[in-house]
Amino acid sequence: MKFSYYPGCTLRNKAKDLDAYARASAKALGFELEELEDWQCCGGVYPLGTDEIATKLSSVRAMAQARDKGQDLVTLCSACHHVLKRVNDDMQNVEDIRTRANNYMKLSTPYEGETKVLHFLEVIRDTIGFDELKKKVVNPLTGKKIGAYYGCLLLRPGKIMAFDDPENPKMLEDFIRALGATPVVYPYRNECCGGYISLKEPDMAKSMTDKIQESAEGFGAEMLITACPLCRYNLNKTENGLPVYYFTELLAEALGVKEEALK
Amino acid sequence: MSHGTNKAQQIKEISGVNPLKCMKCGKCSATCPAFNEMDIKPHQFVSYVANGDIEALAESKSLWKCLSCFACVERCPRDVQPGRIIDAARQIVVRQRGGNYLTADEIPALLDEELPQQLLVSAYRRYKR
Numbered sequence: 001m002k003f004s005y006y007p008g009c010t011l012r013n014k015a016k017d018l019d020a021y022a023r024a025s026a027k028a029l030g031f032e033l034e035e036l037e038d039w040q041c042c043g044g045v046y047p048l049g050t051d052e053i054a055t056k057l058s059s060v061r062a063m064a065q066a067r068d069k070g071q072d073l074v075t076l077c078s079a080c081h082h083v084l085k086r087v088n089d090d091m092q093n094v095e096d097i098r099t100r101a102n103n104y105m106k107l108s109t110p111y112e113g114e115t116k117v118l119h120f121l122e123v124i125r126d127t128i129g130f131d132e133l134k135k136k137v138v139n140p141l142t143g144k145k146i147g148a149y150y151g152c153l154l155l156r157p158g159k160i161m162a163f164d165d166p167e168n169p170k171m172l173e174d175f176i177r178a179l180g181a182t183p184v185v186y187p188y189r190n191e192c193c194g195g196y197i198s199l200k201e202p203d204m205a206k207s208m209t210d211k212i213q214e215s216a217e218g219f220g221a222e223m224l225i226t227a228c229p230l231c232r233y234n235l236n237k238t239e240n241g242l243p244v245y246y247f248t249e250l251l252a253e254a255l256g257v258k259e260e261a262l263k
Numbered sequence: 264m265s266h267g268t269n270k271a272q273q274i275k276e277i278s279g280v281n282p283l284k285c286m287k288c289g290k291c292s293a294t295c296p297a298f299n300e301m302d303i304k305p306h307q308f309v310s311y312v313a314n315g316d317i318e319a320l321a322e323s324k325s326l327w328k329c330l331s332c333f334a335c336v337e338r339c340p341r342d343v344q345p346g347r348i349i350d351a352a353r354q355i356v357v358r359q360r361g362g363n364y365l366t367a368d369e370i371p372a373l374l375d376e377e378l379p380q381q382l383l384v385s386a387y388r389r390y391k392r
Contacts, residue, residue: 044385045331048350050279055388079381156333166337192296193331196288196385200327200365208296229379236377256358 002065002125004073005033009041009066009176010144015077015229017262021248022076024261025109028252029128030134032079033074042083045196053100059087064111074123076248078228081119082153082161088113089160119154119163119249121171121227124135130178138256140180147184147221147242148172148251149212151231152192164178172225179254188215193234202237209234212242242253270317270355278351281315284341291345292333303324305335305345311349317355326353327364331389350389357392365390 040058042138043170063084066073090097093114102110117127124133142222146200150169158166169190173183191212194205213235216224225247226232235244252258275281291305303311303323311320314384320326326349335345356362364385 008381009378009384014377014379041380041384043388044381044383045388048347049277049354050332051277077381079385084349152330152332152334156337158337190366192330192334195330195332196382196389197297197328197381198371199386200390204300204328206295228381229303230385233379235379257303 001030001031001081001127002034002071002260004069004071004120004132005035006039006042006062006073006075006080006084006118007035008035008039008075008077009044010229011077015232015246018076018227018229018248019247020261021252024257025248025251025255026120028255028257029124029133029215031123031196032128032173034069034071036062036073038067042080046077046083046086050094050097053097056087056090056097056101057104059084060091060105060111063088063113063115063117064093064105064107067111068109074120075120076120076227078151078153078226079230080118080226081117082238086160088115088117089242091194092203111166119227122163124175125131125171130152130174133175136178137178137180137254139254141250141254144181145187145220145222146176146181147216147219147224148189149216149224149226149235149244150190151226151228152190152195155190156225172247175251176225179250181250184216184219186211186215186219186221188212193231195230198230198234198237205234206237209238211240213238217242265270265365268315269359271312271315271357274312274317274320274348274351277354278344280312280344280347280351282309282343282348283353284307285313285343286341288340290338290340291343294334294338296332296334297325297328299332305349308348309343309345312352317352320352321356323352324354325349327390345348352387357390363391 155166164254198205
């Protein structure tokens with residue numbers, strides 16, 4: 001089973017491990033991530049302006065390439081996933097954006113949102129299945145109490161992201177259970193980490209991650225997992241906070257491919 | 264057409280939002296994680312645009328406090344999407360000469376060893392033209 005794969009800028013730099021653990025885990029689970037050629041940065045945030053076309057084109061190019069290869073497109077970083085999925089929704093449903101983007105692109109076949117954009121976790125849930133994942137676990141993470149940190153971008157807006165129930169998600173808890181660990185549900189798991197505010201106003205971001213960390217710890221979590229490099233960066237700014245891991249690191253560990261992933 | 268009305272029209276076009284749909288329930292402000300930091304609150308933003316009072320919005324520090332977390336967008340019972348209005352007001356400001364909230368010169372002093380690329384590109388997109 002082969003998917004087109006869009007890693008995004010941070011997975012080529014500060015979050016190389018998020019990518020490496022995912023590739024090794026995919027192999028262990030029986031699917032392959034085929035990286036798109038010449039992909040470009042998604043821009044990190046979805047351009048909200050209805051008149052912004054140029055800033056949406058890197059997403060369109062990636063999705064058109066996957067379409068031409070006849071593959072679904074897999075993402076890992078929450079921000080890339082958010083941007084690609086929302087631009088795809090525009091290309092499907094907003095005629096003005098679709099027309100102007102295609103007028104600019106001049107593709108041999110206009111792109112109209114045909115590609116299915118999937119987060120890596122959706123592939124595990126919907127294609128592999130959590131029961132099957134559980135069977136492939138060789139090092140169950142028994143006894144670990146793990147708080148899932150969803151943040152904003154995977155979940156909202158729920159109508160477009162269609163990832164999980166935006167107010168009461170369970171995807172990552174099911175994932176944690178499949179790895180043999182114990183999920184800890186805490187109230188701040190889908191609250192914002194501060195996002196890009198941490199560049200110019202680190203104190204404001206820290207006041208937000210302090211609350212998330214305190215909430216998770218208060219409910220008994222020993223560690224947090226996330227899919228987003230920026231969430232992880234912000235959550236790590238809380239002093240004496242819980243350690244924060246990429247979900248793919250725990251996945252690779254449970255599947256017994258952690259060592260070879262980083263070779 | 265006065266200057267303010269013209270700008271209000273621009274905000275409506277860029278955001279694609281119709282502020283008259285708002286029923287002033289205040290849920291957007293109640294759910295906003297940046298509420299305490301904002302001088303003009305999310306539900307007020309909607310009224311300012313409906314009333315064409317754009318100068319105050321352009322000077323509001325709220326433009327730079329919105330986190331694009333989409334809590335207001337998710338929870339609005341009328342699908343007004345206040346976050347889109349705030350972004351459109353931000354666009355009106357940064358599209359003017361000298362309107363950038365972040366410049367390249369500032370970046371080196373803000374970097375640290377762990378800072379992900381994602382943070383820089385995101386801040387550029389929101390704060391700069």
